[in-house]
Amino acid sequence: MKQRGLSLAETVVALFVLVVGCLGSIQMFHVGMRASSLSEKRAVAAFLANKRLTQVQVWARDRAHFASWSGYPNGPDTDFPDYPITVTHSDYVAATPCSQVQSASPRQLLRSLRRVQVEVAYPPFRPEDHLRVVSLLGEPPHDLADVTVLVDDSGVPSPMAAGGTATIQARLRDGAGIIQDALFDWQVAPDTGNGTIIPDDSGRSARFRNEFLLPDGTTTTSSGQTCSVEAWARYMGRQFTANSGELHL
Numbered sequence: 001m002k003q004r005g006l007s008l009a010e011t012v013v014a015l016f017v018l019v020v021g022c023l024g025s026i027q028m029f030h031v032g033m034r035a036s037s038l039s040e041k042r043a044v045a046a047f048l049a050n051k052r053l054t055q056v057q058v059w060a061r062d063r064a065h066f067a068s069w070s071g072y073p074n075g076p077d078t079d080f081p082d083y084p085i086t087v088t089h090s091d092y093v094a095a096t097p098c099s100q101v102q103s104a105s106p107r108q109l110l111r112s113l114r115r116v117q118v119e120v121a122y123p124p125f126r127p128e129d130h131l132r133v134v135s136l137l138g139e140p141p142h143d144l145a146d147v148t149v150l151v152d153d154s155g156v157p158s159p160m161a162a163g164g165t166a167t168i169q170a171r172l173r174d175g176a177g178i179i180q181d182a183l184f185d186w187q188v189a190p191d192t193g194n195g196t197i198i199p200d201d202s203g204r205s206a207r208f209r210n211e212f213l214l215p216d217g218t219t220t221t222s223s224g225q226t227c228s229v230e231a232w233a234r235y236m237g238r239q240f241t242a243n244s245g246e247l248h249l
Contacts, residue, residue: 041122041123041129042122042131044080044083044122045083045120045121045122045131046120046131046133048077048080048083048085048120049085049118049119049120049131049132049133050133051077052073052077052085052087052118052120053116053118053133053135055073056072056073056087056116056118056137057135057137059072059073060072060114060116060137060140061140062140063139063140063142063176066114066137066139066140069089069114072087072089073087074086074087082123083120083121083122084120084121085118085119085120086118086119087116087117087118087119088116088117088119089114089115089116089117090114090115091110091111091114091115092113092114092115092136093108093109093110093113094108094109094112094113095107095108095109096108096109096181096183106201107183107201107202107203108202109181110180110181111139111180111181112138112139112180112181113136113137113138113139114136114137115134115135115136116134116135116136116137117132117133117134118132118133118134119131119132120132139180139181141236142174142176142179142235142236143174143175143176144174144235144236144238146174146175146176147172147173147174147179147235147238147240148172148173148174148240148242149170149171149172149184149231149232149233149240149241149242150170150171150172150173150242151168151169151170151229151231151242151243151244152168152169152170152171153166153168153229153244153245153247155167155168156168156208156244156247158247158248159224159248159249160210160247160248160249161210162210162211162221162222162223162249163209163210163211163221164209164210165207165208165209165210166207166208167205167206167207167208168186168205168206168207168208168229168231168244169204169205170184170186170204170205170206170231170233170242171204172184172233172235172240179235182204182233182235183202183203183204183233184199184203184204184206184231184232184233185199185203185231185232185233186199186206186229186230186231187229187230188208188212188227188228188229188230189227189228189229189230189243190227191225191226191227191228191246192222192225192226192227193222193225193226193227193247193249194212194222194225194227195208195209195210195211195212195222195227195247195249196208196209196211196212196213197209197229206229206231208229208247210222210249221249222249223249224249225249226246226247226248226249227246227247227249228243228244228245228246228247229243229244229247230242230243230244231243231244
């Protein structure tokens with residue numbers, strides 16, 4: 001049987017199919033290369049973001065650094081100068097657990113936490129070509145060997161009138177200064193006299209009143225008698241306590 005070759009039309013169609021297939025393969029190859037390159041750049045950005053966050057965490061372990069937040073690591077990495085790095089920080093307020101029933105204004109930690117964000121931009125620097133990591137950093141612990149409670153009763157008159165009120169404040173400090181977010185519980189330490197203590201919502205101060213409740217439900221005041229006020233704080237699992245001076249009623 002006599003064989004015949006391809007016609008011109010068949011040859012053209014075959015070449016067209018071959019060219020389309022080759023172009024498709026080339027296009028897929030380029031798409032794969034771009035995706036691989038972008039994935040590599042994103043991996044570098046993730047590495048740099050976590051590296052910088054670790055650097056900030058180590059830097060913030062110094063209490064002086066954490067208190068001022070001046071001079072924290074920022075700017076590009078020396079090994080990857082083409083990847084802009086920006087570090088930002090802000091206050092972070094957190095509610096704190098309390099051994100007492102909370103009022104409408106719960107006790108809060110105002111200075112113990114910082115919210116830190118590290119942002120890394122990577123080529124081709126489109127709006128979506130940014131990677132961010134966010135973390136909360138806590139204040140470094142204080143030296144428990146030097147921690148003491150300071151009770152300020154300078155606002156209490158002596159003697160204090162029957163039914164009168166005055167504010168007493170307490171602070172927790174160590175050798176480096178005041179521990180800012182210490183919270184206190186309060187109670188009256190009766191002597192010959194007694195009174196009522198009313199803590200404020202923050203737990204850092206309380207109002208003392210020269211009046212107290214009797215078992216029968218009536219109230220009475222002390223006159224010519226004395227008592228004191230006790231404040232105590234829990235810090236890193238330990239309790240620290242101090243009393244005011246003698247209050248003359």
